[in-house]
Amino acid sequence: MEPNNLCNTLITYGSYAPGGSNHHLFSDLPGEWVQGKILATSIATDEIGPGEGDIIEAWTITFSDCTAEMFTPEWEVQEKLLYDRWQELDRRIGAGWGRDSRRWWPSGSAPTVGQNGMIVVNIYLPLKHFPYLTSVEEPLKPFRQETLDIWVGYFDEERCGNYFEEQYDDDDAPLSEFAGDQEESFIDHDFMEIGFQPSPQSIAELVAGHSWSDEYANELAERVQQSNIPRFNCFVFITAGKVQSPRSVSKEGVELHYMGQFTIRT
Structure with a gap:
């Protein structure tokens, strides 16, 4: 599976969310952290599995330096910034993880597909439960x-x-x-x-x-x-x-x- 290298929003959960022991890996990202939820199968603090049986607390951050509109000169600069950022974040989180997209809803909303503020953005998932994902250890495909x-x-x-x-x-x-x-x-x-x-x-x-x-x-x-x-x-x-x-x-x-x-x- 090819990760989305032009996404400008990250989902974190468990110890990687704000206040968690591993949040320092993402704490320098520019933007505001927003609390919400995803649907998944709850296994352990940092381990979710396939399926959507449980509501799990998850946070998002939309990179404040990556809000350009497509097909503008600013977008062309942003594409390279995002490519480099995901490459760096993949390196930080390290072995045992893959990057994918998942649905997220803000706190206080019902997790209804396509409604209530739902977005579909990048998330890191444990490879032992999602073995079909591309490992972050594999190099990204060439830019553009x-x-x-x-x-x-x-x-x-x-x-x-x-x-x-x-x-x-x-x-x-x-x-x-x-x-x-x-x-x-x-x-x-x-x-x-x-x-x-x-x-x-x-x-x-x-x-x-x-x-x-x-x-x-x-x-x-x-x-x-x-x-x-x-x-x-x-x-x-x-x-x-x-x-x-x-x-x-x-x-x-x-x-x-x-x-x-x-x-x-x-």
Whole structure:
């Protein structure tokens, strides 16, 4: 799983939260610490496991020197600052940890998915309970490089919209039909893009105008041709690692082909 190196907020808990014995690792970060909660399985003070059975006290800090808007000159400077900061924080926390994203809610709010001040930001998790995470001991991918999982599919227009539509009225159900088919309960839409055109003449036309399309369009077209996919009018990409086991889907009204990972320069 690829950690989010452009996130500007950190979640801490247990002895790493304000007042804890290990908080000195993070105490010099610029910004204000805010008390709140996450949903997880409680194991020990500094150990949480997969699942969301318990409400656990957790604190966040949003870096006060990293609040620039995207696509501004200030954002370009901030990208490098964040990359270097996460590299340093990974070094500080050391072996036995991986970095991932998790939902957080402020104190006094009900932990309802998508509501009540919920944010999805970076957190350190113990590898012995989350062995699929990338260890912080592994070097970060090169700055300004990203890996995407990409699918190409064919839908009726209404079916495409329904398939990716997010539903927040049932906490026990996957966030969308797409998430459920990928065996995920939640996929953060901030890390994905979806495109639909009724009758595209080519992959290049289908992906035109989407982020980094000039980086992956040709290779995607080659893979679609090699896979003998006869028709397409929809595609979706997600930052690699946000779906644990990407897969193709074939069922009534849904043709969705997983085309693999694509490395692009951001």
